[in-house]
Amino acid sequence: MARTQGSHSDITGPRIQKVALQLFARHGYAAVSMRQIAKEVGVQVGALYNYLPDKQSLLFSLMNKHMQDVLAAWKEQKATLDPCRPDGLLEEFARFHIRFHMARPDAVFIAYMELRNLSPENFAKIEALRKSYEGELQSILDAGVAQRIFTLRDSKITTLAVIAMLNGVITWYRSGGRLSLEEVEATYWDMVRKAVTG
Amino acid sequence: MARTQGSHSDITGPRIQKVALQLFARHGYAAVSMRQIAKEVGVQVGALYNYLPDKQSLLFSLMNKHMQDVLAAWKEQKATLDPCRPDGLLEEFARFHIRFHMARPDAVFIAYMELRNLSPENFAKIEALRKSYEGELQSILDAGVAQRIFTLRDSKITTLAVIAMLNGVITWYRSGGRLSLEEVEATYWDMVRKAVTG
DNA sequence: GTCTATAAATGGATAGAC
DNA sequence: GTCTATCCATTTATAGAC
Known part of the structure; x- marks a missing residue:
């Protein structure tokens, strides 16, 4: 060094x-x-x-970049999909989320563990970005409910539950392990699909 | 003070x-x-x-007590249930987990966020207790699969996914909010049930 | 742009009086 | 069992030489 x-x-x-x-x-x-x-x-x-300028701004820039990146990447992905098919959107959201997050385990870890260490002003900015990302999923769920494709008791709770479940991947997945990335994606998508339908 | x-x-x-x-x-x-x-x-x-003796032992004692408490409470609850009915066991596990954790948000937060700050010896002890708790859920899922009551691709991943999803509750639930504890329990149980069946 | 040196505050932990 | 005082290591951040 x-x-x-x-x-x-x-x-x-x-x-x-x-x-x-x-x-x-x-x-x-x-x-x-x-x-x-x-x-x-x-x-x-x-x-x-x-x-x-200081240590705090270093933490903020890392978290801010991660949130900007994930939002931009999802919007790019979404642009390639049929906006009127909530089932297709949900599958892609789930697979995108797992793929994107597993490629950046360190950034994800920080984004969810270090919120407490942000200054109040910085916290508010990051929180707004998180809410925006959650909003993407919730509007997919709401659209699916409106079209009677999805069945769920509460779209807000379901949004948070799905994201929490998907985020769990990074706490245990290690590449080269028992399961391939594709198998992990498929397993989680299977659970998400069933949880929001009949 | x-x-x-x-x-x-x-x-x-x-x-x-x-x-x-x-x-x-x-x-x-x-x-x-x-x-x-x-x-x-x-x-x-x-x-x-x-x-x-030192700050580290304070962290360990808090985490150790929490894990011992949750394991003991679940075993007590389990003793009142029919051990041959995986569906009943799963519903009670999900509801128990939410109920128990929502009553101790601080302890849960620490148990999942401060693992990095444990000494290697202490980490090994806490990790063993966590694995033991996860094992409780996994054996319920395995039993349900054997009885062809549950349908899932991988009981290990499903175990981790369910626990991650349920743990998510404590990040947003505030008593006195829009939903009662019973409604939250019911909503999560609904998702878990569907995720592991048909 | 990087280095060395240092300021000023704070950290965990201990000793000995009461 | 608690308090006061203190040791010693470490912290973030800055100043000025190169």
Whole structure:
């Protein structure tokens, strides 16, 4: 990790984000020091502050990027689908969610575990993005209920239950394990489909 | 919070556990100092160490008590049920889980968020208890599959998915809100039932 | 842009008086 | 059993040399 002195603005910035993501996910925001991050990046502590005003803004930028990414990716995916078929939309949402989140376990971990460590202002911003993402699922469920394709007692609770269930994947899935990504997707989609129908 | 000097061994011990549970749940283990705990309890820092050897053992005792409690409570509940009816067992498991966890949101929060902050030895102990609890659900599912009452692709994944879904309740439920506890129980049970059948 | 050195605050834990 | 005082390590963040 030792770095000879010199200017590396093009690589240090991204490396800080990448290292912080890994360390925050593994040990938790409060348990990781700026010195640990600097060491792993390969610079001294002072250098970090050329790229960020403080530790809090580092956490926020990681969480904000993740939420922006997931929203943008889903909207791109949604654009390729028939907007009038809630069953197709729901299947793609479930599969998309698992695929997207399993590719970014560290970011997902942070997004759901470090909400407490955001400042009130930052919390409000992230919370708004989360609500927006939940809204995507809820409107699919509502549309399905209106078309009498889905049967469920409460679309708000179902939204939260489905997302909680899907998020659980990242707590246990390890690539190269007993099941392939496709099998995991299929198993979860099977449960979601049945839970919202007859 | 001020406390006059004197001996209070009977109340200080339990108060430390109660206060630590609240503070750890709200701010996270790493973000809470022993000084904060002492202040909230109404003693000085030094006094805490009459009741615990270090901060880590405080976290462990909270998590260990919670896991022992949930296992004991479920076994008591199970003893009143017909062991040969997986459908009845599953419904009671789902309802029990929601009821028990919603009555202890702080303990649940800690049990699922602070695993990273346990020492390796303590982590192994808590993990064993969690696996034991998951095993209770999985054996219900396996029995139901054997009796051809349940239809599911993978009992291990289904176990984790159901628990993740049920745990999600504590992230949003607030008593006195739109739905009663009974309605929440019924809604979740409805989803679980459908997810593991036809 | 990075380094070294340091400020100023806070952390866990302990010793000894009462 | 609790308090006060303190040790010692570590924290975030900054200042100024290169």
